[in-house]
Amino acid sequence: MTLPQAGSDPVTVRAPRSIPEASVARLAVYLRMLGELAEQGADTVSSEELAAATGVNSAKLRKDLSYIGSYGIRGVGYSVSALIHQLERALGLNHRQAVALIGVGNLGHALAGYGGFGGRGFPVTALFDVDPDLVGIHINGILVDHVRDIPTTCRERGITIGMIATPGPAAQGICDALVEAGVRCILNFAPVVLQVPEEVEVRKVDLAVELQILAFHVARKRLVVEGAEVDGESLAVPDAQANGHPVNGTSNGGIR
Amino acid sequence: MTLPQAGSDPVTVRAPRSIPEASVARLAVYLRMLGELAEQGADTVSSEELAAATGVNSAKLRKDLSYIGSYGIRGVGYSVSALIHQLERALGLNHRQAVALIGVGNLGHALAGYGGFGGRGFPVTALFDVDPDLVGIHINGILVDHVRDIPTTCRERGITIGMIATPGPAAQGICDALVEAGVRCILNFAPVVLQVPEEVEVRKVDLAVELQILAFHVARKRLVVEGAEVDGESLAVPDAQANGHPVNGTSNGGIR
DNA sequence: GCAACTTTGTGCGTGCCTTCACAAGCGGCT
DNA sequence: AGCCGCTTGTGAAGGCACGCACAAAGTTGC
Known part of the structure; x- marks a missing residue:
């Protein structure tokens, strides 16, 4: 399911679990803002807060984040450090x-x-x-x-x-x-x-x-x-x- | 038809004949390429040629240009100098x-x-x-x-x-x-x-x-x-x- | 332990953008 | 003058993205 079907197609293997290009661009923005929040000592952040800080719709933000996995905690928000880690991994910054x-x-x-x-x-x-x-x-x-x-x-x-x-x-x-x-x-x-x-x-x-x-x-x-x-x-x-x-x-x- | 219905709406007059933001960005690209073509002495250019030079779909290019008016000549293409003029006008570069x-x-x-x-x-x-x-x-x-x-x-x-x-x-x-x-x-x-x-x-x-x-x-x-x-x-x-x-x-x- | 509140994750409708495909129009050739 | 080929301009369809709104899930308070 998450594995590229290796060799199923002789030409360029189309990878699965695709992230829209528009979302990738925004993920980078979220990452920057999360870095600032971490510096300010924030522990967790809600989608609403992060969305306001980056100027996007909170639903869009959650959907963007959902492309890289479910790392939020309902009723609480997202762990800043954990989310940074996941974003860095997803963006290939590891x-x-x-x-x-x-x-x-x-x-x-x-x-x-x-x-x-x-x-x-x-x-x-x-x-x-x-x-x-x-x-x-x-x-x-x-x-x-x-x-x-x-x-x-x-x-x-x-x-x-x-x-x-x-x-x-x-x-x-x-x-x-x-x-x-x-x-x-x-x-x-x-x-x-x-x-x-x-x-x-x-x-x-x-x-x-x-x-x-x-x-x-x-x-x-x-x-x-x-x-x-x-x-x-x-x-x-x-x-x-x-x-x-x-x-x-x-x-x-x-x-x- | 092409006139803004002046004062029809008390709040911010929504102008007609809207150009999609995506198209505006591309129009600027076309303009640059047309400038180069003009330097090279090109007289006319077809949508196919200009599209290839700027890396876009020719139908999209024609639709983009159609937003600023009908300045092409069927069977021939677009006059480079005329199109440059129209693009400059449309982009507010006059x-x-x-x-x-x-x-x-x-x-x-x-x-x-x-x-x-x-x-x-x-x-x-x-x-x-x-x-x-x-x-x-x-x-x-x-x-x-x-x-x-x-x-x-x-x-x-x-x-x-x-x-x-x-x-x-x-x-x-x-x-x-x-x-x-x-x-x-x-x-x-x-x-x-x-x-x-x-x-x-x-x-x-x-x-x-x-x-x-x-x-x-x-x-x-x-x-x-x-x-x-x-x-x-x-x-x-x-x-x-x-x-x-x-x-x-x-x-x-x-x-x- | 239960209820109320908070926040995530997402299904769905809407609108924009892109692309195909073709009719309409123009020039050149005979 | 009429036909042929080429190119524009656009109708229509498909796809993508956005945003609403809500169910699921977790936390806090009693």
Whole structure:
């Protein structure tokens, strides 16, 4: 029942007990908040409290948690420490994930120096660039290697996640190198759609697109305020509640 | 038909012709790709081509475009320049949107120096911080002001969008100041859920959460490879196609 | 030990988003 | 001028996600 039916399907074994992608994203949020609660000395937390703190519906939160098992106590709530443990296990955080960062330009440099990754179990253990002025320097104690060393270095250090912060045109080549190095998960900041084999997971972060979405809402609000369309056509969005940002979709690049 | 029924509803006029949030995000992606195509001298583009280039289903692309009007030519495709114009209009990019950035630390500094914003119609025209060592310096030719000046400066410069790149605990206060300054759209990099009035739009970008989602997929792939669960429970995701990242949801902070 | 209260876990209805499939429309070719 | 092929735009269906509301289960008080 919970076992993958090994070999039942010659092609990619579809694993059971699936967790919706949307829930996975929220589980990570719950985990962060639980960490804060633990620091504050909280022992247990109810779904209602945790939901309020993370800005979601409490029923949705309970359903999300139910995907990873039944670790709540009826009438009481959830044990903070136990829930943290289960979430870390479910999210695969019980193994440290070494991260490689490619592209130490403007954004890349900031990402390399940003302590939030290592602090949350994602130590950046390899840096790469092509710029001769950058290759050889140290950032946060980590040597910047040349991108040609990606395959060997990544394998040596057991890198599981790659972050691409290069200019758009370079991204696909870097991506290919990472895939060759055995990296199966990539966080892409470059403004391109990466072509990858089926087994590789890509997430895209595009800051320019985020701003454009906001700009759309600015325009919409302006329309509502003025009470009429500005130059011919009107635009709107159905609801757009205060905090929920329904979909990211396949967002496109934003780092130049 | 296309006109907002002005005043039909005393409370917040629900505008017609609504565009799904998911589509808005993709429209921004199409726009970027169209810009590249225009540079390459493309005159027209079919939905199939544009869909392939942006990694979406062509029917979905056509439906997305249909929300902003019928600007395609059957049997031919879309005029690249005309479509760019219409998308810019629909996304509210015909007015320049001035952006304020609060928090010039690690990430904020990179964002301030990142040219991709101004280049795409979002000039960062105001910087703020609390750190006396930072207030007064110039980044990319822009003076860093003290956060206490947010209300006045933002109103003076007609800021419509705020980006919060402060540590988590400071974010809510900054957010309140921005709202007071009349800013109605906020891009939040801080790891907190911002409380805002109903009319304010908040989008959240959380890099740590992005990595955790990837870590989940790493763990899932490991399970599939090993063909059995590692420590008791198995985890999986229904499909997770190569490029589509369905939902962002209310993601939580990642900048410390 | 029983009753009342609290909180979890989930079945179900609703609505949005995605995808298929096709009619309508436009240009090019003869 | 008429036909053919190509592409758009959209109706309809399916799937997913959200949120309500409630039963199950555990705790507290008497």
